Amino acid sequence: MEFSQSAMLAANMHEYQDDYQRLNFITEEEGRAATLLRSELLEKLVATGASSICQGTKLHTGELSPGCRSCTNGRWSCLFINGLCNGRCFYCPTTQDSKSEPTTNNLRFANPQDYIDYVQLFDFTGVSISGGEPLMTYDRTLTYVTKLKKRFGNAIHLWMYTNGMLATEEKIRSLADAGLDEIRFDISADRYVLDKIKFATGRIPWITVEIPAIPEDYQQLRALLPALADAGVNHLNLHQLRCTPHNLNNLTARNYRFSHGPRILSIDSELTALRLLFDAATGRAPAVNYCSYAYKYRFQSRASRLRVAARLADPCEDITEAGFIRRLTLTGSAKQISECTAQINRKGITSGLQLENPGRLNFNISLWPHLDFTGCTLLVSYYTPQLRENASYRGRTLKVPLNRKRTLIAERIGTVNGREIPPEERLLFKTLFLTENHLLIQGEHPELLGTLADIYELERLPDGLHLYQ
Numbered sequence: 040m041e042f043s044q045s046a047m048l049a050a051n052m053h054e055y056q057d058d059y060q061r062l063n064f065i066t067e068e069e070g071r072a073a074t075l076l077r078s079e080l081l082e083k084l085v086a087t088g089a090s091s092i093c094q095g096t097k098l099h100t101g102e103l104s105p106g107c108r109s110c111t112n113g114r115w116s117c118l119f120i121n122g123l124c125n126g127r128c129f130y131c132p133t134t135q136d137s138k139s140e141p142t143t144n145n146l147r148f149a150n151p152q153d154y155i156d157y158v159q160l161f162d163f164t165g166v167s168i169s170g171g172e173p174l175m176t177y178d179r180t181l182t183y184v185t186k187l188k189k190r191f192g193n194a195i196h197l198w199m200y201t202n203g204m205l206a207t208e209e210k211i212r213s214l215a216d217a218g219l220d221e222i223r224f225d226i227s228a229d230r231y232v233l234d235k236i237k238f239a240t241g242r243i244p245w246i247t248v249e250i251p252a253i254p255e256d257y258q259q260l261r262a263l264l265p266a267l268a269d270a271g272v273n274h275l276n277l278h279q280l281r282c283t284p285h286n287l288n289n290l291t292a293r294n295y296r297f298s299h300g301p302r303i304l305s306i307d308s309e310l311t312a313l314r315l316l317f318d319a320a321t322g323r324a325p326a327v328n329y330c331s332y333a334y335k336y337r338f339q340s341r342a343s344r345l346r347v348a349a350r351l352a353d354p355c356e357d358i359t360e361a362g363f364i365r366r367l368t369l370t371g372s373a374k375q376i377s378e379c380t381a382q383i384n385r386k387g388i389t390s391g392l393q394l395e396n397p398g399r400l401n402f403n404i405s406l407w408p409h410l411d412f413t414g415c416t417l418l419v420s421y422y423t424p425q426l427r428e429n430a431s432y433r434g435r436t437l438k439v440p441l442n443r444k445r446t447l448i449a450e451r452i453g454t455v456n457g458r459e460i461p462p463e464e465r466l467l468f469k470t471l472f473l474t475e476n477h478l479l480i481q482g483e484h485p486e487l488l489g490t491l492a493d494i495y496e497l498e499r500l501p502d503g504l505h506l507y508q
Contacts, residue, residue: 062297096504104273116161133285181217268324273325275325332505420457
């Protein structure tokens with residue numbers, strides 16, 4: 040959807056309904072100016088030695104925290120311990136008024152042992168406790184921290200997000216004694232006060248401040264960088280503000296400029312984050328990490344898909360770089376398909392293909408060089424792998440035992456069904472998706488995709504930050 044502006048517009052208009060007209064979207068001229076400014080900031084960051092990873096979607100100075108490294112490796116699980124919060128942050132994307140059961144990726148984990156089994160099943164190396172505000176259900180939070188560290192010890196890096204308002208020296212000490220490895224304070228929720236950080240200094244190994252990059256607070260944040268370092272903060276993580284139906288009134292009241300993407304995003308927030316990165320790289324500050332929405336949308340979503348894709352893919356299918364299941368199909372007369380199958384068999388190849396019926400042959404990409412497509416129709420289908428509590432009955436399912444008492448459901452949902460790749464598109468398809476030296480599509484040049492733009496995101500993760508459009 041990133042490369043289909045019409046699809047993004049339709050999705051965004053559907054989500055916001057009548058409120059869509061109230062949003063201050065950038066003009067083409069503003070988009071060009073903002074893109075130029077961003078390019079200049081990125082060039083300056085490169086000159087300082089700042090790092091750009093995950094295909095240019097995550098930029099940082101200094102080292103990433105161990106938790107962020109688990110995330111970039113696709114081995115992080117975030118447990119939302121509750122849905123309650125005592126903060127009143129104008130940018131909060133959702134309501135926070137329900138104690139609710141602990142959840143992750145729409146899976147409920149009211150029993151700590153079930154969650155421990157889930158962490159073990161998928162071999163996570165990083166686990167975080169979030170909310171809501173975890174300290175509003177302190178006993179529950181302490182129980183999960185204690186049990187997780189007792190089971191996994193140093194095999195996982197465990198951290199907690201908090202606005203710090205309810206933090207006390209006693210609570211932080213108990214969490215540290217239970218084995219909490221890192222604590223992440225959202226100081227923007229409480230006027231950027233650093234007082235509560237001192238409770239964690241010397242007790243919890245990694246101290247992080249994680250906040251959205253708020254444009255009007257730029258000067259205050261810039262001046263705060265040395266104080267964060269003096270307070271013992273190891274890392275500053277910055278996020279891009281995004282607009283949701285819940286926070287729309289608050290964000291429009293601040294006259295933010297928005298850009299279309301998979302979600303509606305504040306371009307001024309991203310530019311603020313990049314400015315702060317440069318300030319940190321050229322002054323005294325903790326290590327700073329810009330966790331862009333492009334990174335979250337592409338890489339965190341892919342990690343979720345890859346966890347279950349291998350369980351659901353057939354031998355005649357492939358898992359794409361983006362984490363979707365791909366099926367290639369040749370259709371034709373029974374004679375044509377029989378000849379294709381015989382051609383493969385003569386080469387001693389017995390795996391990677393499936394004769395679905397006399398006129399339909401499914402195959403994976405390893406067989407592409409061995410097939411003659413002449414006179415046949417080439418189709419491609421994609422499936423989204425999901426892990427669910429219960430089957431949606433929209434696709435084939437597989438039971439995934441969690442323990443003796445509980446089973447989860449892996450399900451593949453049809454996303455694109457039998458999209459034809461005509462002869463004139465096959466070389467481009469192969470170049471883009473089926474070769475190691477594929478054509479890299481930079482964010483600024485989506486036109487290189489031609490007619491295959493509609494399936495690009497199912498195959499590859501685009502490079503760079505989201506376009507300003």
